[in-house]
Amino acid sequence: MNCEQSQNLFDAYLDKSLSGSLATEFGAHQLACGRCRRELALLEVTGHVIATDSETPLLSDEFTERLVECATEKPARRPLRFSRALWVGLPAAMAACLILFVWLNGDETSEPADPANDGPRVLGVQDEVKSSEELLEHVLEALKFDPNNADLKRKADLLRSRSNKIINDTRDGASLLQDYSEDAIKELIGSVPTGANSNATDTDGGAVSESHSGSQNEAMQRQDNGSGDSGTDERPAEEL
Amino acid sequence: MDVKKSQEGSAPLDRSEELRLVQKAKRQDAAAMRALIDAHKQRLFAFVWRMHRNHHDAEEICQDAFLKAFGAIDSFNPDYRFSTWLFTIAYRVTLNTLRKKRAVSGEMDWTRYASSEPEPEHELAATEEANRLKEIIWDSVEQLTPPQRATVLLFYKQQMGCQEIATILETPVATVKSHLHRARAKLKEMLSPALEEMSGSHRILGELAG
Structure with missing residues (x-):
């Protein structure tokens, strides 16, 4: 070998x-x-x-007790998690509003800008909003969850009365419609879960944003200023 | 000299006692959990600490492994020993931790860990050179790849067979044998020059071999 x-x-x-x-x-x-x-x-x-070799250091004295405590804590935590899940799933009106908000928000962010529409960009939802009837439908749907909301009813009436005029209007007119609808929907989202009535008044029909990125905020600001209740309606929508 | 016994605490559980404790632990019996932890913690910690050479990390990994084991104890297969299952979980957690460390810091800096640990009293070797060789042996073990290092530690330190190691590493037995073969070849390659430099290397080997 x-x-x-x-x-x-x-x-x-x-x-x-x-x-x-x-x-x-x-x-x-x-x-x-x-x-x-x-x-x-x-x-x-x-x-x-x-x-x-005996060089391994010893574990800390409280290792076992700490572990047993952690391991046996689990069953006590389960009901908490379950109850939290219940809280999340319980209020159907909130969930419906959340879906509505996500739907609108998704429209704002996911759709690319229409290259044909090369003019001033007023709102991201512009391409999705086909008619005032559609907007009206959204408001009416929200009203199902809060049928006693006078402000919503008033918004619905407003949309209903103006829909025919605005749908055939110019692009600026269309953006005006969207300013209204965006605002109205943000208000209703903010008001439905809390039950608080918005004091926002309707915007001036001539309020047309010509700016690019800041047009939506400006429009909102104008409405807030007009209502004298600025910020209160916008926050819940953002939190949602 | 039985150093392991004095360091690793409780005697191993017999199979029936272990299964009884597992059944109780399934019902969240704290005493059974305590008994299972005490029976395995120091062995597990010795393994994980040798993989990491960091006391804090090793303790966290052991804790994580026990909690994962108790959290999934309903899925424990009684065909295996509880220790095998526990080492399997700990090995997975160890690998993940090592990967994260490597991702954060590039290559592992083993000397950082080695220097942070206090040197316990040496019991095995009598001479300074034997001590030095022992240090070189551990340094060499630490330079093995994680699967090779785990194989060597489980084989020598935990006295496990290739089949059990294969279960823990979740690899075929042939791969374990390959890890062991390559680890030995690497150790030989790393240790031979160091031994050559030492005077009286035969005597040192004799002392280290007990």
């Missing part, structure tokens, strides 16, 4: 799976070869040091 063959058998020897004539030959080579004997001894010692 040469050194290469001997070293190929190191694993088998160390795992104690070497037997028979091969083991005898292997032993004979170790007696004759100092280098192999030395390398084998090194591996044996390495295994011995790993197996017997």
Whole structure:
């Protein structure tokens, strides 16, 4: 047996799976070869040091108790999580408003700008809003969740009365419609869960935004200023 | 000298006792959980600490492994030992932690960990050179890849067979044997030059071998 063959058998020897004539030959080579004997001894010692070394530090004294406490805390937490889930799912009106908000918000952000409409960008929802009847539908749907909301009713009436005029108007007229609808919907979203009536009054029919990115905020600001209740209606919608 | 016994606390549980405790732990029995933790914690910690060489990380990993084990104890397969299951979870957590560390800091800086730990009293070797060789051995073990290091630690330190290691590492037995073979070859390669430099290396090996 040469050194290469001997070293190929190191694993088998160390795992104690070497037997028979091969083991005898292997032993004979170790007696004759100092280098192999030395390398084998090194591996044996390495295994011995790993197996017997006591250098592992001890765990902290409170390890067990801390763990038991954590492990047994779990069942107590489950009802909390369950009740929290109930709170989230319970108010159907809130959920419906959330869906409405997400739908509107999605329209604002997901749709790319219409390249054909290269004029001043008034609101992101412009392309989605096809007619005042659609807007009216949204307001009426929201009214289902808060049928006694006088402000919503008033908004619905306003939209109903102006729909025919605005739908056939110019692009600026269309943006005006959207200013109205955006505002009205933000107001209703803010008012339905809390039950608070918005004091916002209707905007001036001539309020048309010509700015690019800030047009929506400006329109909102104008409406807020007009209502004398600025900020109160916008916040719940953002939080939702 | 039985260093392991004095360091690793409680004696291992027999199979029937272990299953009884597991059944109780399924019912959130705190005493059973305590018994399972005490029976395994120091062995597990020894393994994880050798993988990480950081006391805080190792303790957190052990805690995480126990909590995961108790959290999923309903899915425990009684065909396996609880320790095998626990080591499997701990190994996974260890690998994830090592990966995160590597992702944050590039290569692992093992010397940082080595220097942060206090050196406990040496019991095995009698001479300074033997101590030095022992340090070199551990330094070399730390340079192995995580699967190779885990294999070596489980094989030598935990006295586990290749089949059990394969279960823990979730690899075939042949892969475990390959890890062991490569680890030994690497250790030999790393340790031989160091030993050559030492005077009286035969005596040192003799002392270390006990």
